[in-house]
Amino acid sequence: MNARRVLVGHGTENDFVVLPDPDGTGWPEDRLDARVVRRLCDRRAGLGGDGVLRVVRSVHVPDAPTVLGEALGRCEWFMDHRNADGSTAEMCGNGIRLFLHVLVAEGLVERSACAEGLWVGTRGGPRRVGAAPDGGYWVDMGPARPFGDGTAELDGAVFPGRAVSMGNPHLACLTRVDVDTLDLTAAPAVDAGLFPDGVNVEFVNVVEPGRHVRLRVSERGVGETRSCGTGACAAAWTALEAAGAATGTVTVDVPGGRLRVTVDGRTTVLTGPAVVVAAGELTAEWLAG
Numbered sequence: 001m002n003a004r005r006v007l008v009g010h011g012t013e014n015d016f017v018v019l020p021d022p023d024g025t026g027w028p029e030d031r032l033d034a035r036v037v038r039r040l041c042d043r044r045a046g047l048g049g050d051g052v053l054r055v056v057r058s059v060h061v062p063d064a065p066t067v068l069g070e071a072l073g074r075c076e077w078f079m080d081h082r083n084a085d086g087s088t089a090e091m092c093g094n095g096i097r098l099f100l101h102v103l104v105a106e107g108l109v110e111r112s113a114c115a116e117g118l119w120v121g122t123r124g125g126p127r128r129v130g131a132a133p134d135g136g137y138w139v140d141m142g143p144a145r146p147f148g149d150g151t152a153e154l155d156g157a158v159f160p161g162r163a164v165s166m167g168n169p170h171l172a173c174l175t176r177v178d179v180d181t182l183d184l185t186a187a188p189a190v191d192a193g194l195f196p197d198g199v200n201v202e203f204v205n206v207v208e209p210g211r212h213v214r215l216r217v218s219e220r221g222v223g224e225t226r227s228c229g230t231g232a233c234a235a236a237w238t239a240l241e242a243a244g245a246a247t248g249t250v251t252v253d254v255p256g257g258r259l260r261v262t263v264d265g266r267t268t269v270l271t272g273p274a275v276v277v278a279a280g281e282l283t284a285e286w287l288a289g
């Protein structure tokens with residue numbers, strides 16, 4: 001295989017290997033298999049990341065018609081996301097902001113054309129993502145969908161939480177235990193009946209009821225990460241509910257920075273930064289490995 005263009009970047013330090021593949025010829029699905037994803041995300045033998053984002057036009061993604069339906073026509077681009085273990089996820093809130101930033105940085109989309117937002121296809125359906133005036137990006141994530149109550153067990157301690165779908169599954173556990181004291185080296189134990197496809201677990205301290213939280217997260221398919229955009233949305237919704245509010249804007253502090261989540265009667269909007277750290281080539285030598 002010839003050398004291939006690659007970027008690395010992050011959103012609040014949730015970091016990704018990004019593969020520009022506009023015409024779907026560089027990384028067809030059979031080439032970007034779970035083994036290759038794991039190698040790319042390996043922090044010693046690869047580039048390192050919490051996941052991979054393939055930047056591809058929707059027409060080149062075999063399952064895009066199924067996951068996008070009638071929205072296929074308005075989603076020129078598709079965020080083909082993989083977790084570091086090679087699994088796919090329906091949605092990635094930090095990744096989709098980085099995705100748009102890469103489209104702009106690679107000259108595939110004009111930043112000035114992004115103020116109103118453009119539709120991007122994901123396995124969780126279409127999402128509108130746009131450039132914010134402060135240089136960051138916003139994404140309309142759709143409504144939070146609660147689907148029950150669960151618990152996360154960590155080192156013998158049980159944390160009750162709310163099961164919330166943001167396209168992908170979350171268990172948001174509000175707790176008075178200082179999240180900085182938790183050991184998230186191993187994934188928390190959860191109820192497999194409630195989460196048959198696994199779950200991302202957020203441990204959340206309320207700083208100011210309904211307005212400000214801080215969290216740490218253990219992600220499905222990755223382990224502890226320094227941020228999770230969908231997790232921030234699930235945590236914000238749960239914090240608002242606990243405060244007796246159905247709407248509001250919540251500041252969400254994560255180990256890798258700060259996100260803002262606005263919940264209204266219709267949807268959830270996530271705002272935060274996206275950074276391209278480096279761009280270059282995967283060598284033919286590494287690709288042959």
Ligand SMILES: N[C@@H](CCC[C@H](N)C(=O)O)C(=O)O
Pocket residue numbers: 014083088089090091092093094095168169200219220221222225227228229230231
């Ligand atoms: N870090 C992401 C979520 C990535 C997917 C997640 N690990 C899953 O399997 O659902 C985000 O910023 O939302």
